[in-house]
Amino acid sequence: MNSQPDQELEQRLQQLEAEITTPTSPPVVAQPQQPVAPTDQSSVPTVLYRFVNWFKGLSNVGKLIVVAVAFVVGLAILRVVLRIVATVISLAFLAVLMYFGYRFLLTRTSDKS
Known part of the structure; x- marks a missing residue:
């Protein structure tokens, strides 16, 4: 009876050794969502x-009312x-x-001299 639990334990140890020796990426730990402060x-x-x-x-x-006010402001x-555009064109x-x-x-003054 002891041989069967020993075999299972031995298999589990082999599996753990295989997991340790094979290179894997680090486990991703889920972190609770925190409200993100708005950036620019x-x-x-x-x-x-x-x-x-x-x-x-x-x-x-x-x-x-909001649409009418927005229209007038626009x-x-x-x-x-x-x-402003007309003023710039006039100045140019x-x-x-x-x-x-x-x-x-x-040119007129240079012709006289």
């Missing part, structure tokens, strides 16, 4: 998801951007005119 890269999607969830929670009238921003045109005026006056 993931903060934008987090804010976006929060906004979408907040927007979904609004009533239909609230959604309509138009105001677009108007400011277009004014004025600079070109001043350059050609300067060149014209410079």
Whole structure:
């Protein structure tokens, strides 16, 4: 009777030796999930998801008001951007005119001398 448990014990020892001697990767231990603090890269999607969830929670009238306000603010921003672009183009045109005026006056004064 003792020979059978001894054989099983011997087989188990051989298996453990084989596991120890064969190179294997270290076992991966599962760690409990901890909340990840948002980094700079993931903060934008987090804010976006929060906004979408907040927007979904609004009533239909609230959604309509938010969309209307966003539309008005978007138009105001677009108007400011277009004014800035128009100002830059005007300044560039004025600079070109001043350059050609300067060149014209410079050549005119050099002809007189």
